[in-house]
Structure formats: C-alpha cells, structure tokens
Amino acid sequence: MVRYVIMAIMIPLGLWPALAAQQPQAAPGEPPVRLEPGETVVPGECLTREELSLMNRLQALKRPTLGAERDGQGDDQPRFNPGYLLGAWTIEGTLPESPLGPAGDFLGVETVRHTDQCTYEATAKIKRPDGGFTINSVTVYDRRAAYMVRVERDSRGFELLKTGSVGGDAGGYFAHHWEAPQITFKGRKVRLKGTAFFASPENYRLRMQISTDGQPFVNYGTIWWRREGAKP
Numbered sequence: 001m002v003r004y005v006i007m008a009i010m011i012p013l014g015l016w017p018a019l020a021a022q023q024p025q026a027a028p029g030e031p032p033v034r035l036e037p038g039e040t041v042v043p044g045e046c047l048t049r050e051e052l053s054l055m056n057r058l059q060a061l062k063r064p065t066l067g068a069e070r071d072g073q074g075d076d077q078p079r080f081n082p083g084y085l086l087g088a089w090t091i092e093g094t095l096p097e098s099p100l101g102p103a104g105d106f107l108g109v110e111t112v113r114h115t116d117q118c119t120y121e122a123t124a125k126i127k128r129p130d131g132g133f134t135i136n137s138v139t140v141y142d143r144r145a146a147y148m149v150r151v152e153r154d155s156r157g158f159e160l161l162k163t164g165s166v167g168g169d170a171g172g173y174f175a176h177h178w179e180a181p182q183i184t185f186k187g188r189k190v191r192l193k194g195t196a197f198f199a200s201p202e203n204y205r206l207r208m209q210i211s212t213d214g215q216p217f218v219n220y221g222t223i224w225w226r227r228e229g230a231k232p
Helices: 050-058
Strands: 089-093 104-116 118-128 131-142 147-154 158-168 175-180 183-185 188-198 203-212 218-227
Touching: 104 218, 147 175, 158 183, 158 188
Parallel strands: none
Antiparallel strands: 089 104, 089 218, 104 118, 118 131, 131 147, 147 158, 158 175, 175 188, 183 188, 188 203, 203 218
C-alpha cells in the first residue's frame, strides 16, 4: 500500500488562502479563536465537528492570527486534516541508485480513498527504469496524538511501515516526519526515513534518506505529488 510521501505553491494546507501573508496586529471585535468543547463525529470525516469549525473560523478571520505566546489568549492552532490526501495524484521525482532500484525517474499515479473515520487506502502504479510495480497502502491518523502510520505493500516484494508525528504551525503548514523499520531486499538491509511537506492545496513533496547495510543515512531524493487537474 503506497506512496512515498511529499509543497509547491506558497499557500498553506490548513489555512489557504491568506493567513501566511497577514500582519501581526489584531483587529478589534475579533476575539481569539478557540476549539469548542466536545468531540462530535462527522460522517465521512476524520476531524470532529468542533475541529472543522475551528478551521473554518480561522480561515474566516479578517485579522492576523494570534500566537499561543500571548499569555494563553492566542488562537488555537489549526488541525491537520488527512482528508487532504483524498483523490487522484500524479507522482514525479528522481531517485539515486540503491538496492531498491537503479537511478532514474520515479513516475506514477496514486488514488486515495476514505475507508473509515481516520483510515485511508490508496493504490499507486509506479514506473521506474527497471519496470513498473504497484504500491498498495493504508494510512491511519491519530488526530489526538497528531501521529500518522502508513503501511505500504510493494509488489516488488517488501513492506514498509512508516510511522511518525505530524507537526504544524499557526500558518497552516504541516509536515509528517516518519521512519520505517529495516527491511531486507535482495540480500541487502535497507532503512528509510523522510519528511512529507504539506504546504499547498495542490502539491506536496517527500524528501527521503536511505541507509544500506548499516551505513549512515544519505539523501534518497525528493518526490512530488500533484493533484490531478491542478495547473502546472
């Protein structure tokens, strides 16, 4: 189950279109935006009704966001919504030579589906210089802990378990920092880690590092996901 996760245009994921450009001065009449109490389930959504309301109210602000450093009187931070991942994406990047394959392009298409609350499934069909393969993935997001787990089953004969926290800021930019346990592939021991940067409604990127046979981690390239139908 798939993907090698992934910013392009300068609009933040959680709060596009305009929070990042706002100035740090509050307008009168707009009190701090705080998360309402309760955890009301919304069918088809991972986030609760209260969290979705928080996001909508932050987006509607006519003033700059207020940081948490304001003696606890600032706005609550936006939540990462994994529903962002839904839909069809084109994948493009270039990887160096490694035990997982020769150097060259990493191209493909991925389709992500919602299965239950904070669980998502995806299928990616990938083309590499040495042939094509499929990655089927399941992603589970713990919204309370801001922790994401991805299980990727690669048709080349191995499975990756990517786990790590999702961090964000008041501007609505988010990143998933993950590591995967060691796998053995074609007699070589391989470990991967990386960071997926979510900073645009239409693009995100994954930067990866690889360790082979216990050697130090080195750069393993950058892969971009671009929402199908998005303008270049």
